[in-house]
Each structure stands twice: as structure tokens, then as C-alpha cells.
Amino acid sequence: MHTSADGSEIRIEKKNYASHTIKIGKSQSQPNDEKFKNVFQRAIDNTVLETYLPDGSMTQTFADVVNNKKDEPQ
Secondary structure, three states: OEEOOOOOEEEEOOOOOOEEEEEEOOHHHOOOOOOOOOHHHHEOOOEEEEEEOOOOOEEEEOOEOOOOOOOOOO
């Protein structure tokens, strides 16, 4: 396990398993001129888990902002 000096990234690695990086608080450094311009702005707690798979692909997991309000008839 490796943690960045500012605590914004935690990398977890184990032989024969996919590695993971937890990124925290990255949206502050991103431009905010569009709503949900990047995945970090969509994450409710501003935390994204990235999983790096053996085939070279990467997945991002996060708790998404969801509107639960049902459409009301007009």
C-alpha cells in the first residue's frame, strides 16, 4: 500500500491481483465551467476507486449523484 504525501491517493497492490488506486478530492483541481465535466465531480463523496486490470483496461467506481425526485405531472 502506498499513500501520496498529501493523502489524496492511495494505491493498493498485491501480486497476482488487480491493483487499485483510491483518489480523493480531485475535483477541486478540475475546471467547473460545466456540470459533471469529469467523473470526480459526479462522485458524491469526491472519491473514485480505479481498478487496473491485467489486460490493461481500467474501471472507475464511485457513488453517483442521482436525482430521486419523480417527475410530477404538469
